[in-house]
Amino acid sequence: MPQSRTPGFLALIAVCLGANSALAQDEPNDAANVWQIVYTQWEAEEEGDRNWPDELLADNFSGWNKAAPAPRDKASTIYWDRFSERQGKTVAHELYPLSIIVEDDVAIAHYLYTSAFQDKDGEIEVTNGRFTDVLIRTDNGWRFLSWHGGADGED
Numbered sequence: 001m002p003q004s005r006t007p008g009f010l011a012l013i014a015v016c017l018g019a020n021s022a023l024a025q026d027e028p029n030d031a032a033n034v035w036q037i038v039y040t041q042w043e044a045e046e047e048g049d050r051n052w053p054d055e056l057l058a059d060n061f062s063g064w065n066k067a068a069p070a071p072r073d074k075a076s077t078i079y080w081d082r083f084s085e086r087q088g089k090t091v092a093h094e095l096y097p098l099s100i101i102v103e104d105d106v107a108i109a110h111y112l113y114t115s116a117f118q119d120k121d122g123e124i125e126v127t128n129g130r131f132t133d134v135l136i137r138t139d140n141g142w143r144f145l146s147w148h149g150g151a152d153g154e155d
Helices: 006-018 021-025 030-047 052-056 074-087
Strands: 062-065 088-103 106-119 124-138 141-151
Touching: 030 052, 030 088, 030 106, 030 124, 030 141, 052 074, 074 088
Parallel strands: 062 141
Antiparallel strands: 088 106, 106 124, 124 141
């Protein structure tokens, strides 16, 4: 399993995002702070942290994973996350940021990912996919308001 590369990765993302002209109008740390929340969610999932949805999802969250039949609110997301934990666990992931746009108290992060999931029988499935996350600035920092995406090849 790869070790966490958060500090070096954040430095890399800051350099990459510095070239994005959309960020010129934003506070300098907004994009990095948004990316840290995205990264934190994936790390929490891999570490089996059951509290991440309560800590990182806005109360009025509504997200639509490509594998789901409809958007899920916060309670439904927690329910299906717990179901997934009983089926196996994420054992590795890598994120590839594409674009982060911050406008006032709303941020949109587009990125690709590779993820490895180990089921109860020990079988590992590696998937690649994409997400678009929408975050809002709250008194407690950035929180997910919505997301859409999932593995490539899913409808």
